[in-house]
Amino acid sequence: MTRFLATSNAVAVPAEAIPVVEIEGFRGEVLSAVAGGARLLLLTGLSRGHEGTRLLAALADDARGEIALGATVVTSAYPALTPECPAAHHFEREILEQWGVHPEGHPWPKPVRYPPGGPPIGAADFFKVSGPEIHEVAVGPVHAGVIEPGHFRFNCHGEQVIHLEIALGYQHRGVERALRGGPRKASIHLAETLAGDTSAGHATAYCQSLEALAGIECSPHALALRAVALELERIANHIGDLGALAGDVGFLPAAAYCGRLRGDALNLTAELVGSRLGRGWMKPGGVAREIDGEALGQLKRRILVAERDMRNAVDLMWKSSSLRARFENTGILTESAAAELGVVGPPARASGIDRDARRDLPGPVYASRRPAIAVGDTGDVFARAFQRWREIEESIAFLAQVLDDPGSGAAMTAMKPLAPNHIVLSLVEGWRGEIVHMAATDGAGRFATYKIVDPSFRNWYALAFAMRGQAIMDFPLCNKSFNLSYCGHDL
Amino acid sequence: MFKTLVARARQGNRTIAYPAQDPDLPALFRGRPMLDPEKCVSGCARCVEICPTDALRVTERGPELDLGRCIFCGACEAACPEGAITFGRDWRLAASTREGLVVSDDRAIAIDALGRELRRLLGRSLRLRQVSAGGCNGCEVEVNALGNVVFDASRFGIEFVASPRHADGILVTGPVSANMKDALRMTYEAVAEPKLVIAAGACTISGGIYREHSETSAGVEGLLPVDLYVPGCPPHPVTILHGLLRLLGRT
Numbered sequence: 001m002t003r004f005l006a007t008s009n010a011v012a013v014p015a016e017a018i019p020v021v022e023i024e025g026f027r028g029e030v031l032s033a034v035a036g037g038a039r040l041l042l043l044t045g046l047s048r049g050h051e052g053t054r055l056l057a058a059l060a061d062d063a064r065g066e067i068a069l070g071a072t073v074v075t076s077a078y079p080a081l082t083p084e085c086p087a088a089h090h091f092e093r094e095i096l097e098q099w100g101v102h103p104e105g106h107p108w109p110k111p112v113r114y115p116p117g118g119p120p121i122g123a124a125d126f127f128k129v130s131g132p133e134i135h136e137v138a139v140g141p142v143h144a145g146v147i148e149p150g151h152f153r154f155n156c157h158g159e160q161v162i163h164l165e166i167a168l169g170y171q172h173r174g175v176e177r178a179l180r181g182g183p184r185k186a187s188i189h190l191a192e193t194l195a196g197d198t199s200a201g202h203a204t205a206y207c208q209s210l211e212a213l214a215g216i217e218c219s220p221h222a223l224a225l226r227a228v229a230l231e232l233e234r235i236a237n238h239i240g241d242l243g244a245l246a247g248d249v250g251f252l253p254a255a256a257y258c259g260r261l262r263g264d265a266l267n268l269t270a271e272l273v274g275s276r277l278g279r280g281w282m283k284p285g286g287v288a289r290e291i292d293g294e295a296l297g298q299l300k301r302r303i304l305v306a307e308r309d310m311r312n313a314v315d316l317m318w319k320s321s322s323l324r325a326r327f328e329n330t331g332i333l334t335e336s337a338a339a340e341l342g343v344v345g346p347p348a349r350a351s352g353i354d355r356d357a358r359r360d361l362p363g364p365v366y367a368s369r370r371p372a373i374a375v376g377d378t379g380d381v382f383a384r385a386f387q388r389w390r391e392i393e394e395s396i397a398f399l400a401q402v403l404d405d406p407g408s409g410a411a412m413t414a415m416k417p418l419a420p421n422h423i424v425l426s427l428v429e430g431w432r433g434e435i436v437h438m439a440a441t442d443g444a445g446r447f448a449t450y451k452i453v454d455p456s457f458r459n460w461y462a463l464a465f466a467m468r469g470q471a472i473m474d475f476p477l478c479n480k481s482f483n484l485s486y487c488g489h490d491l
Numbered sequence: 492m493f494k495t496l497v498a499r500a501r502q503g504n505r506t507i508a509y510p511a512q513d514p515d516l517p518a519l520f521r522g523r524p525m526l527d528p529e530k531c532v533s534g535c536a537r538c539v540e541i542c543p544t545d546a547l548r549v550t551e552r553g554p555e556l557d558l559g560r561c562i563f564c565g566a567c568e569a570a571c572p573e574g575a576i577t578f579g580r581d582w583r584l585a586a587s588t589r590e591g592l593v594v595s596d597d598r599a600i601a602i603d604a605l606g607r608e609l610r611r612l613l614g615r616s617l618r619l620r621q622v623s624a625g626g627c628n629g630c631e632v633e634v635n636a637l638g639n640v641v642f643d644a645s646r647f648g649i650e651f652v653a654s655p656r657h658a659d660g661i662l663v664t665g666p667v668s669a670n671m672k673d674a675l676r677m678t679y680e681a682v683a684e685p686k687l688v689i690a691a692g693a694c695t696i697s698g699g700i701y702r703e704h705s706e707t708s709a710g711v712e713g714l715l716p717v718d719l720y721v722p723g724c725p726p727h728p729v730t731i732l733h734g735l736l737r738l739l740g741r742t
Contacts, residue, residue, distance in 0.1 A: 113670075114670055115706065116669055142622060146621040171625050171665070173666065173707055174704045185542075186543040189564070196630070253498060259638075266632075270520065272519075274520050279562070279564070313498065316498055485628060487628060
């Protein structure tokens with residue numbers, strides 16, 4: 001990462017400080033950094049000028065807690081990074097769709113979201129496996145449950161899935177386009193609904209971007225409350241997922257208890273801010289309100305009671321041999337595949353990758369204290385389920401500390417105008433994994449580009465990978481074990 | 492088996508008493524906004540300026556709020572120097588007409604129950620197909636909660652089914668993304684007559700914060716005939732349940 005600019009999470013840098021390297025050098029920097037253990041956080045178009053399209057790459061060096069930024073300028077095409085860096089595959093498809101720049105040599109340069117003005121949704125080829133007795137199964141966009149839409153195309157031999165192609169874009173709402181020229185009064189609400197079950201995660205990432213660009217710091221109390229919001233969101237979603245996984249194999253006691261406990265966790269958030277999903281909690285500059293020690297003490301007592309009920313419910317799961325028979329050795333994502341594909345969050349950790357932005361690239365919220373990071377190994381449905389339970393345990397232990405010592409200071413720090421011509425990367429470890437926001441301001445301090453990478457953007461392909469060789473009947477279970485966001489991907 | 496039974500005893504009965512009793516809602520719950528035209532003296536329109544979905548306007552008679560657009564953020568309440576807008580605790584927000592969602596005072600919102608024949612058909616067994624058309628998974632989370640043991644809509648015969656062919660209607664969420672418009676229409680057409688349409692959430696009713704996005708249709712209005720509008724961002728499960736029960740003439 002010698003030629004790229006070193007920065008860190010939620011630190012704004014002047015756009016002109018980011019080195020612009022010719023494309024061969026840019027590729028070399030990215031590929032050698034990835035070969036040396038760095039990760040591709042982001043690869044995106046930044047702006048278009050008379051000389052061509054400017055691409056920005058962000059690399060994470062987790063061991064050093066650094067982010068490196070570098071840019072290049074390309075015209076109508078450039079040699080794709082994907083053949084040598086598979087983690088770039090979805091970013092390069094997106095560059096083709098959003099900027100019309102062709103990544104030459106990309107093995108599957110299909111549209112990602114089918115925005116207006118391009119080909120209609122679904123009007124694209126699907127990868128076809130050929131051979132005797134191969135058949136296709138098409139599912140969606142409307143699925144069987146109360147869930148968002150997407151299309152799954154399975155190529156099967158009998159019951160065995162040879163290849164799964166996941167085609168999304170049905171939920172595209174144009175959020176990145178709408179954020180340009182902002183911030184406006186609706187911008188924070190767009191952030192809260194990027195993935196509606198991750199309101200705290202995305203709203204925190206958004207607020208961090210603004211605060212970094214404005215050069216202000218939130219009070220310790222506001223940061224403590226952000227940690228509370230993020231961990232409650234993690235607990236609610238993880239316990240809900242455990243219940244849904246139990247339900248998918250017909251183990252109804254745990255499904256029922258975990259469904260109720262998810263609601264209990266949502267209700268704790270509602271007690272603090274009025275909304276079960278934490279809407280309105282995060283504000284640029286801090287949080288909606290100060291919360292006194294008594295209310296936080298009560299929250300601690302309630303979360304510890306809920307933990308006992310959660311433990312009781314999930315213990316039933318781990319002790320059920322019929323449940324374990326369905327979970328174990330199903331949908332294995334190997335550590336090397338997870339690393340190559342750039343998988344993040346619980347699925348990466350369940351495959352043995354010891355990575356969590358709360359520790360590696362903590363940003364303001366987790367700068368001074370953080371939970372212990374649980375890491376699994378087997379990479380199957382069981383590992384992803386058990387990973388969620390371990391993360392719940394660590395989150396609750398961490399919450400208990402934060403609630404005992406919720407910091408001091410005002411809920412809000414006054415916002416200032418955003419620095420013109422600056423760029424910031426803002427990362428938050430949401431419950432699904434690492435959320436990345438990138439904001440670039442224009443000369444007037446408005447958003448020239450606002451880029452969002454939901455963890456689902458990087459993890460959907462891992463689900464397709466985990467399904468290879470699996471029985472098609474295990475798809476719902478594998479899908480639930482990842483539980484990815486459609487809106488977060490389609491934005 | 493024995494451990495499962497012990498756990499069952501320990502986890503207890505968690506179903507809420509609603510509708511026999513009022514639901515237990517958090518102290519800060521933002522329910523039905525109450526507008527007091529008497530207090531809106533200056534007509535300063537600060538509420539109008541701050542509203543992220545332009546749900547408010549100030550007429551000669553005082554402020555007027557469109558619950559179909561409102562995301563219940565509470566910004567108007569905080570901005571009003573005269574205390575003319577307050578978010579109350581009333582969870583009963585659903586309406587059977589679009590106009591019924593526009594409020595300018597504190598009168599109850601009207602829901603007309605279905606006619607006798609439809610109530611006879613669906614009153615004790617309503618099967619719905621849910622379609623998310625750009626829904627962020629906020630409304631979907633709360634619709635899913637109707638199926639858990641706490642809200643347990645199935646005790647009223649209300650259930651979500653896997654196919655539109657098994658359904659008596661559809662419950663739509665999301666601003667209707669352009670890329671879901673055809674799939675939504677086809678799902679609706681696949682439901683046998685007579686059929687209901689329920690629009691849940693600000694996005695579905697009006698487009699919400701997405702109403703000006705060219706990537707969406709600004710909700711279902713004009714695309715499908717809506718029988719029940721459930722405001723909120725997202726609506727509380729009890730708000731959805733109340734709307735459905737009123738529609739079926741059950742409360």
